[in-house]
Amino acid sequence: MRAAAVSAVHLEMRDGYMLDDPVFDAWRADHSQVGVDDESGRGWRALVRDAVTRGVAVRRARIVSEPLSDYVRFEYDITAGHNARAGEEVRWLPRTRATGLALPGNDFWLFDGESLLVNHFSGSGDWTATEHVTEPDVVKLCATAFDAVWALAVPHADYRPR
Template sequence: MTFEEMLASAQHSAVHLEMRDAYVPDDPSFIAWQGGPSYDRTQRERDWHQLIGGARARGVVVRRARIVSEPVTDYIRFEHSVTDSMNIKAGELVRWLPRRRASDLLLPGNDLWVFDDHLIRFGFFAGDGRYLGEELVRDPSVIKQCLTAFEAVWHRAIDHAEYRLV
């Protein structure tokens, strides 16, 4: 099942929990942001806006929470710099939680998307941020645990408009 199909299956919510300080080191957008060869993100953003916009039009609330170490890494600086144009403009709600404020939360071992209360997509990454694959889980008890963790993060996290990088 593709990500697009998973999002299309959502009827009321899609939540994304990100807990890494670096992702996809060979991302052309990130490389350009660092001063490498230029890269036009226009089509990438347009595709994301269309995907999220379709979900939002169906009434799906899309929330993204990012747990970050401070001071933040260059990759998190990059993510923060493109969040308005990529995520917020698409219709996502985005919050940031400094890792030091998450010490007493019970969190899953991997990043995840939860679609409604019926499907989790765990994402697996190498230590350097390279994407390794995913696992789909439909176990209601695992879904409940992950949604509880996400809500705890969301409750403490700072709205993107108010979060200042350290």
């Protein structure tokens, strides 16, 4: 993110991540945003704000099952105060509308259309590894997939979760 000059795009395709996250636990208790403004949350927003200030377009697309899982509902609830507040554009694509898309097997960040940071997760949603990929065919596949998802997805302000 710090090295991005033009764009940073993120595709998320899972219905749950790090289910033992204390911020998620706090949200589950009372659907508040307790913990969103902790050091980690503030750090993330500062990183994104810095990129946006440099002119980097930061976009996130989420492919989601409906009705939403508890974790994705949590993500939805905190998006305005966390992601959008930092300057990210976020869109939502119901999985039922993604059937015709060719998608990669993993979530990823794509920086400046040239460099991928692929995230690997366990079956239970715990982060296990990150892989840096610059192989042109893989980068092109992921860039094309993100663009296709973005074109079909609904902006956060307009998305009404089920």
